[in-house]
Amino acid sequence: MTILVIGATGNVGSEVVAQLVKRGADVRALVRDPAKAKVPAGVAVARGDLLDVDSLRSAISGISTLFLVNGVVADEFTQALIALNVAREAGIERIVYLSVIHSDLYVNVPHFAGKFGVERMIEQTGLNATILRPAYFINNDVGIKDVITGHGIYPMPIGSKGLAMVDIRDVGEIAAIELVRRERASMPLPLDRINVVGPDTLTGEDVAAVWTEVLGRAIAFPGNDTAGFEQxxxxxxxxxxxxxxxLMAECFITEGMVPDAGDVERLTKLLGRPLRSYRDFASEIAALA
Incomplete structure (x- = not known):
């Protein structure tokens, strides 16, 4: 019984692969170029592209369980529907799909609306899947660490409603737990949705305060200039x-990314440990500076 990971070399997919290997799963990784792919020992590699139906059919042949994550690309929605339709054609009844929290609220944000459309397809076609709905990835802020440390500001316009930011490592582990649960179940499990959040819901001011504490000097939050963010x-x-x-940032401001009651407790129980916090992440980054 084999689990196919689509997006296996990406930020989330590589974490999923590593966690599956740790749990003794038989893993196949879909990659564009096997010669360049870096995967753990024992992981089978299948060459494929989400817009190449023949390569997808070949990669999916003989698997029992599928993990699907799509990059934010212009044809993300098409890629996801093709992958799931090929899986459905092959009779795959164990699926974990990485969506996004509040995909139903961020209705004008292209990559959120696309994921919500994929969720509707999964539900209305009766696919047996876990839909993971992560909040903003803490690790995205690696890309702005030089702005934080060099200019003394936290530049992300995330507003004052708060985001329940989650560490990619927790996302990957939760995905692996769900994949193994579905893989090892005696029969296909029904549709489930899980909000994947961090332990704290943070505003822009809160995040700046975390960096101030960790770095030992003042870090400011300059506000919510979404036009400047786009430029x-x-x-x-x-x-x-x-x-x-x-558009996503504007929804951060108007809607936030606030977890539902019980989300943190559910994830903590699933992992068997506390969720990683933004402060944990900031401390790790500061230690490397």
Missing amino acids: NSRQFMPNWMALDMR
Whole structure:
């Protein structure tokens, strides 16, 4: 019985693969270029692309369980639907799909709306799946550490409603736990949704205060300039993606990413340990500086 990980070399997928190997699972990794893929020993590699149906059919052949994560790309929605339809065609009845929290609320944000459409497809076609709905990844802030340490500001316009930021390592472990649970069940398990959140719901001011404490000097939160955020983002991503990120930030401000009652307790029980906090992450980054 084999678990196929689509997106196996990405930030989340690589964590999922590592956690599955740790749990003794038989893992197959879908990658674009096997010659460049770095996967743990014992992991089988299948060459494929989410827009290449034949390669997907080959990769999915003989597997029992599927993990699907899509990158934020212009055709993300199409890629996800193709992958799930190929899995459905192959009779795969054990699936874990990585969506996003509040996909139903962030209705004008392209990569949120796309994931919500995928959730609807899963539900309405009767696929047996766990839909994981993570909040903002703490680890995204690795990309702004130089701004924080060099300019003394936390630049993300995340507002004052609060985000229950989650560590990618926790996301990967929870995904692996769910994959193994479905893989080892005597029969396909029914649809389930899990909000994957961190232990604290933090505002922009809260995050700046964490960095102030960790670094031992004042770090400011300059506010919620989403237009400026879009312009800065265009320096290192396509303009369509920069707009997507701006729209997401505007929903951070209006909606937040607040967990439901019991979410933290459910995840803590699932992991058998406390969730990693933003302060844990900031302390790790500061120690490497």
